[in-house]
Amino acid sequence: xxxxxxxxxxxxxxxxxxxxxxxxxxxxxxxxxxxxxxxxxxxxxxxxxxxxxxxxxxxxxxxxxxxxxxxxxxxxxxxxxxxxxxxxxxxxxxxxxxxxxxxxxxxxxxxxxxxxxxxxxxxxxxxxxxxxxxxxxxxxxxxxxxxxxxxxxxxxxxxxxxxxxxxxxxxxxxxxxxxxxxxxxxxxxxxxxxxxxxxxxxxxxxxxxxxxxxxxxxxxxxxxxxxxxxxxxxxxxxxxxxxxxxxxxxxxxxxxxxxxxxxxxxxxxxxxxxxxxxxxxxxxxxxxxxxxxxxxxxxxxxxxxxxxxxxxxxxxxxxxxxxxxxxxxxxxxxxxxxxxxxxxxxxxxxxxxxxxxxxxxxxxxxxxxxxx
Numbered sequence: 001x002x003x004x005x006x007x008x009x010x011x012x013x014x015x016x017x018x019x020x021x022x023x024x025x026x027x028x029x030x031x032x033x034x035x036x037x038x039x040x041x042x043x044x045x046x047x048x049x050x051x052x053x054x055x056x057x058x059x060x061x062x063x064x065x066x067x068x069x070x071x072x073x074x075x076x077x078x079x080x081x082x083x084x085x086x087x088x089x090x091x092x093x094x095x096x097x098x099x100x101x102x103x104x105x106x107x108x109x110x111x112x113x114x115x116x117x118x119x120x121x122x123x124x125x126x127x128x129x130x131x132x133x134x135x136x137x138x139x140x141x142x143x144x145x146x147x148x149x150x151x152x153x154x155x156x157x158x159x160x161x162x163x164x165x166x167x168x169x170x171x172x173x174x175x176x177x178x179x180x181x182x183x184x185x186x187x188x189x190x191x192x193x194x195x196x197x198x199x200x201x202x203x204x205x206x207x208x209x210x211x212x213x214x215x216x217x218x219x220x221x222x223x224x225x226x227x228x229x230x231x232x233x234x235x236x237x238x239x240x241x242x243x244x245x246x247x248x249x250x251x252x253x254x255x256x257x258x259x260x261x262x263x264x265x266x267x268x269x270x271x272x273x274x275x276x277x278x279x280x281x282x283x284x285x286x287x288x289x290x291x292x293x294x295x296x297x298x299x300x301x302x303x304x305x306x307x308x309x310x311x312x313x314x315x316x317x318x319x320x321x322x323x324x325x326x327x328x329x330x331x332x333x334x335x336x337x338x339x340x341x342x343x344x345x346x347x348x349x350x351x352x353x354x355x356x357x358x359x360x361x362x363x364x365x366x367x368x369x370x371x372x
Contacts, residue, residue, distance in 0.1 A: 002338040003028020004328075008356075009169065010035060010072050011053070011080045013092075016151070017160035017187070018082030018110045019049040024164045025078075026052035027329035027338045033352055035069060038372065042346035048326040050344045053147050054355065057347035058372055065371035066092045072356055077174075078167050082110040085120050095182045105180040106170035110163050114156070114186030126154035129187040133158075135195050142212030142219065212266070215239070221271035222247065222261065224302055226278035233300035234278065236284050247295045251277050298333025 007030040009042040011022040019034075026032045032053035036042070040057070043050040060308040070093070079098060081088050088094050088109075095107045112129045119132075130136040130153045131146075163185035174180050174200050186310040201207035208262040213219040213256060214335045238247040248254075255273065260266050278286065283299050290297040301309060307318035307325050322343040329338035349372050353363050366372045 001336070002027065003333055003336045005029035005336070007031065007075045007078065009033070009078045009080060009167075010069070010076045012083070012088070013037065013040070013055075014110070016049075016078060016082075017155040017163070019047075020057060020098075020156055020342070021108070021110065021159040021163045021167070022053065023049045023051055024160070025080075025167065026341055029336070029338060029341075030078075031355075033356060035072070038065075043344050045322045045344045046324055047344055048324065051321065051326070052145035052341035052343075053345075054352035055345060055347045056349050056352045056372060059370060060091050060368065062092075062371045063092075064366055068353075068358075068362075068366055068371060069093060070098070070101050071358070073098050073105065075356055076102065076105060077171060078106040078108060078161070080108045080110065085111065085115050091159055094224050099180055103180060104174050105179065106174055106183060108163050108167045108170075108183045108185065110159055110185050110187075112159075112187045112351055114189060115184045126151035126187065129154040129158065130191045132188050133192040133195060134199075135191050136281075137209075138195075138198065138211060138214075138217055139213045140217075142201050142210070144212070146211065151276060154187040154191050156196055158192075159185060159187040162190035162193070185314070208251060219264065219267060221267050221274050224271065226275055228281060228283040228286060229279055230282040230284075232283035234283055234290075235298050235300050237296040243294050243296050246293060247290075247297075248289050250293065250295055253277060 004025060007025070009022065009025055009030050009032040011018070011032055011034045013019070013034055013036045022032050022034065034050070034053050034055040036055050036057045038057045038059040058069060060066055060069065073093075098107055099105055105110075109115060111120070112124040112126075113122060113227060124231045127136065127148050130149075135153050136146045136148065139149050163183065166183040167186055168325075170181055170183050198207055203208060207214055211217060216223055222236060222244055225233045225235050227233055236247065238244040243263065248258055251274070253274070257266065258270060281289075286297070287299055291299070306312060312318060316328055318325055319340060320326070321340055324343070332338075347366070350363055353372075354360075363372075
């Protein structure tokens with residue numbers, strides 16, 4: 001049941017990257033219990049990031065509910081919260097209180113701007129966080145405005161993945177030292193870290209600080225998407241010379257101008273020529289010619305198409321749970337394979353609390369005072 005089997009995590013319900021972090025840990029085998037707000041909205045089965053854990057609903061304005069949360073935290077290895085700085089402290093569940101109750105606790109905090117800094121208390125979203133790091137500036141076509149890359153770079157890449165990585169690092173260190181600590185995962189920090197290679201290339205003079213004029217940002221004719229005859233798109237990434245030669249061979253291009261692959265001055269003109277060539281065939285026809293070759297080629301698939309592609313089917317990259325098609329756990333492990341622990345559920349106070357050591361009398365008392 002996954003490499004994190006035996007790890008217990010308390011998650012305070014949030015949106016977006018916080019639940020995604022908890023989903024990742026659950027997929028890897030951790031026992032995650034989600035603390036929802038009493039009277040709040042219950043996630044439905046299509047909200048995939050809430051899958052694989054049980055939930056309780058607490059009224060954290062009541063001291064009995066706070067004490068119940070601390071009892072859960074006392075049994076946990078880790079905690080995840082995604083509120084603005086100071087919210088957990090005002091609830092009586094800040095790091096100092098929780099670490100006093102459980103000195104080995106890894107206390108994970110997810111915010112956009114971080115726990116400190118001039119913007120720490122300001123509202124924001126993914127688009128704002130990646131704007132501040134240089135990432136958004138570099139995404140888009142030449143002469144056009146920056147294009148938000150969904151909310152993958154800030155929320156999920158720079159936020160959730162870095163928090164999950166930080167949590168696991170903290171758990172490894174706590175096992176060695178016997179001491180917990182706070183993990184401050186800021187989406188600005190994570191997004192900046194994701195840009196490491198580009199800051200390095202810029203320092204080496206290999207990357208211009210402009211959109212759409214570089215090797216990997218649609219500037220090069222051999223690294224871009226192209227429309228096909230049937231109005232669909234294909235993705236080509238023939239960077240290495242041997243792959244580029246195969247691209248020319250499979251497209252039937254013999255124009256000598258294409259021999260100057262790495263001369264940026266010719267990229268725009270060559271892109272126009274390659275655009276015309278790719279438009280002569282449908283996406284399926286190009287698939288038949290290039291997919292699986294060393295061209296570095298793939299069709300651009302929609303959300304409905306991707307789960308049905310033979311490669312994704314063969315690897316079981318997508319699964320269906322409660323009638324909802326969704327990505328399977330990643331990455332793969334040879335000995336302790338991860339597995340989705342179930343679909344999305346609402347609060348199940350009795351079942352969830354019992355599994356975490358609450359007695360029938362404890363649960364009845366919380367119910368009687370309206371704490372759950």
